[in-house]
Amino acid sequence: MSELDSLYQEVILDHSKRPRNLRKLEGANCQACGYNPLCGDKVQVYLTVRDGRVVDASFEGAGCAISTASASIMTETVKGKTVAEAEALFDGFHDLVTGKAHPGRVDLGKLEVFSGVCDYPTRVKCATLVWHTLRSALEGDRGEVTTE
Amino acid sequence: MQAMTHLRHTDAGSALDVEAVRRDFPILKKKVRGKPLVYLDNAATTQKPQQMLDALTRFYVDTCANIHRGLHQLSEHATREYEEAREKVRRFLNAPEAREIIFVRGATEAVNLVAHSWGRGTLQPGDEVLITGMEHHANIVPWQVLCQEKGAKLRVAPISDAGELLLEEFEKRLGPRTRLVAVAHVSNALGTVNPVRRIVEMAHRQKTPVFVDGAQAAPHTRIDVQALDCDFYAFSGHKLYGPTGVGVLYGKAGLLERMPPYQCGGDMIRSVTFEETIFNTIPYKFEAGTPNIAGAIGLGAAIDYVEGIGLERIAAHEHDLLAYATRRLAEIPGLRIIGTAPEKAAVISFVLDGIHAHDIGTILDREGIAVRAGHHCAQPVMARFGVPATTRASFAFYNTRQEVDALVAGIHKVQEVFR
The missing domain is CATH 3.40.640.10 (Type I PLP-dependent aspartate aminotransferase-like (Major domain))
Incomplete structure (x- = not known):
C-alpha cells in the first residue's frame, strides 16, 4: 500500500472526510462553478476579494477524496494571499501534480501533500478542477469551467 | 489447433473449462502493477482470443x-x-x-x-x-x-x-x-x-x-x-x-x-x-x-x-459468477448494489458509503483489478438513483470466482484506507 499512501496521505484523507470552508460564502464578490464531465464532479468556489487580496474563500460541492481535499486545502491556502500570489500558487500546484515540479518554484507549503497525484494521470483533473474554478472566479468569468 | 479448441469447448452439456479458455486470451497472463490482472471491465470492452487475433x-x-x-x-x-x-x-x-x-x-x-x-x-x-x-x-x-x-x-x-x-x-x-x-x-x-x-x-x-x-x-x-x-x-x-x-x-x-x-x-x-x-x-x-x-x-x-464454446455454456457460467458476486458484494457493510432487477446480465454497479467511485477505482487498480468508475455514459441513470457515479464490475466467461474474491478483498482495502 506504500504507493497508495503517497496518494491518499493522512492530510488528504482528513480534509476529504472533514472538509474546511465547505459552505456558501455570504457576501462573496467573486464566484465560479467548475465541472468535470468525466466523473460528474461539480464545485462552486466563493471568494471575497478586497484591494487585490483574497479575504475569504469557501466552496460547495461533492466529489472524490482528492477533489474534496484539494478544494478544502486550497480555500485554506489562498485566504490572505494577494490575487497574484494565488495565481502563482496555482501554477506551482499544477506543475506539482503533473510532475513538472522544478527547483525555484513557488513554496507550496501544505499543498505539497498532493505530490503523489502525478503518479496517477487520470486523477490530475480531480486535484486541479477547483483551482481552475478559482482562477475563473478571480478573472470574473461567467459560465462554467470544465476540465475538458 | 483451432479444431482442437473447438472440440475441447463443445463436449455436450459439460460446464465451461475456464482455465482452458483463459489460455486463449494472451492478455490474461499479464501482470498489472505487479499483480495478476483481474479484468472486470468487460462491459467497456472484452479481451481478445488468440483465434480472433x-x-x-x-x-x-x-x-x-x-x-x-x-x-x-x-x-x-x-x-x-x-x-x-x-x-x-x-x-x-x-x-x-x-x-x-x-x-x-x-x-x-x-x-x-x-x-x-x-x-x-x-x-x-x-x-x-x-x-x-x-x-x-x-x-x-x-x-x-x-x-x-x-x-x-x-x-x-x-x-x-x-x-x-x-x-x-x-x-x-x-x-x-x-x-x-x-x-x-x-x-x-x-x-x-x-x-x-x-x-x-x-x-x-x-x-x-x-x-x-x-x-x-x-x-x-x-x-x-x-x-x-x-x-x-x-x-x-x-x-x-x-x-x-x-x-x-x-x-x-x-x-x-x-x-x-x-x-x-x-x-x-x-x-x-x-x-x-x-x-x-x-x-x-x-x-x-x-x-x-x-x-x-x-x-x-x-x-x-x-x-465454439457455446452461448448457453457462456450464459450459465456468467450467471453463476453474477449470483456469486452479488452474494459476496451484498455481504460488505456500506455497499449498495445499484440495479437489482431479477433478470440481469453479468454487470454489477455499486456504491460505497462515503467513498467516491473514482477513489474506489484507483485503489482497486493498485491491486491489479480493472473496473469502471464513473457515470458509464448513462448520466440519467445516475440521476435516477441519486448518485454522481458508481463502480461497475462486469464479467465475461473467462472470469472466475477467485477473481470475484479478489474484488471483494480489494473493496475491503478501499474501506481500510477510508476508515
Whole structure:
C-alpha cells in the first residue's frame, strides 16, 4: 500500500472526510462553478476579494477524496494571499501534480501533500478542477469551467 | 489447433473449462502493477482470443486487398471472407437474410445511421420517439438531436428502484404519434435485461418499429432477431471479443430498402454521372467507402470462437459468477448494489458509503483489478438513483470466482484506507 499512501496521505484523507470552508460564502464578490464531465464532479468556489487580496474563500460541492481535499486545502491556502500570489500558487500546484515540479518554484507549503497525484494521470483533473474554478472566479468569468 | 479448441469447448452439456479458455486470451497472463490482472471491465470492452487475433493477422499477411472491385485473386479472397463474416453475423442473430446485416463502426454508429437515414425521412413535427430511462447516451442523444431538428418529442419510459422498465408506464407513453421505440436489450449501467419481445409486441400493435441497442446483450445471451421480431438490432464487435471499430446494424429488409443512404461514396454507389447517382442495393447502400474489412473478418472469427464454446455454456457460467458476486458484494457493510432487477446480465454497479467511485477505482487498480468508475455514459441513470457515479464490475466467461474474491478483498482495502 506504500504507493497508495503517497496518494491518499493522512492530510488528504482528513480534509476529504472533514472538509474546511465547505459552505456558501455570504457576501462573496467573486464566484465560479467548475465541472468535470468525466466523473460528474461539480464545485462552486466563493471568494471575497478586497484591494487585490483574497479575504475569504469557501466552496460547495461533492466529489472524490482528492477533489474534496484539494478544494478544502486550497480555500485554506489562498485566504490572505494577494490575487497574484494565488495565481502563482496555482501554477506551482499544477506543475506539482503533473510532475513538472522544478527547483525555484513557488513554496507550496501544505499543498505539497498532493505530490503523489502525478503518479496517477487520470486523477490530475480531480486535484486541479477547483483551482481552475478559482482562477475563473478571480478573472470574473461567467459560465462554467470544465476540465475538458 | 483451432479444431482442437473447438472440440475441447463443445463436449455436450459439460460446464465451461475456464482455465482452458483463459489460455486463449494472451492478455490474461499479464501482470498489472505487479499483480495478476483481474479484468472486470468487460462491459467497456472484452479481451481478445488468440483465434480472433490470428484471423486479423491472417487477413493482413495473406489476403489483404480491397473488396468488391478487384479482378485479381487477392481481392476475390478478401471479398469472400468479408461476405462470409456477414453470413456468420446473420447466423449469430438468426436474421432471415445476409443483406439485412450492415457493417458499421459500432453500435453508436448504428444508432446514428438509423436516426439520420430512417429518422430524417420519417419524423414529422409533433411525432414522438420513445426510449427508456436506462439508456446509454448513445441511445439517447441521436434521438434527442433528431427530435429537436424535426420538432418531434423525445419521451422517456421510467424505471423502478430495482432498475426495471415500468412496462405499464412504457405502454402509456406509446401513442398514435410514437414513430419509433429505441430500447437497450441490456442496460450497461445496471445490467437489467429488458423484455424486448413484449416491448416489440406492444409497439407493433401501434405499428411502431423498434430499434434495439444490443451492445451489452450480444456478449451474454443468444440473440434471435426473428423471435424478438425487432425492426433494428445493433451491437459492437469489440464487446463480443472482436476488434474495435467494427459493429453491426441488422434491419428488416423492407425498412432498409426504403431508407436513404447515410453516407455517400465508394461501395454504396451503382452508377454516377454529374447529373445523377444510382445507389447500390442493401446492404452496400449503407457501407460507403472501404469498410473495416479486417475488422469484419475478425468479428466473424470472434463469433466462431464464442459459438465454439457455446452461448448457453457462456450464459450459465456468467450467471453463476453474477449470483456469486452479488452474494459476496451484498455481504460488505456500506455497499449498495445499484440495479437489482431479477433478470440481469453479468454487470454489477455499486456504491460505497462515503467513498467516491473514482477513489474506489484507483485503489482497486493498485491491486491489479480493472473496473469502471464513473457515470458509464448513462448520466440519467445516475440521476435516477441519486448518485454522481458508481463502480461497475462486469464479467465475461473467462472470469472466475477467485477473481470475484479478489474484488471483494480489494473493496475491503478501499474501506481500510477510508476508515
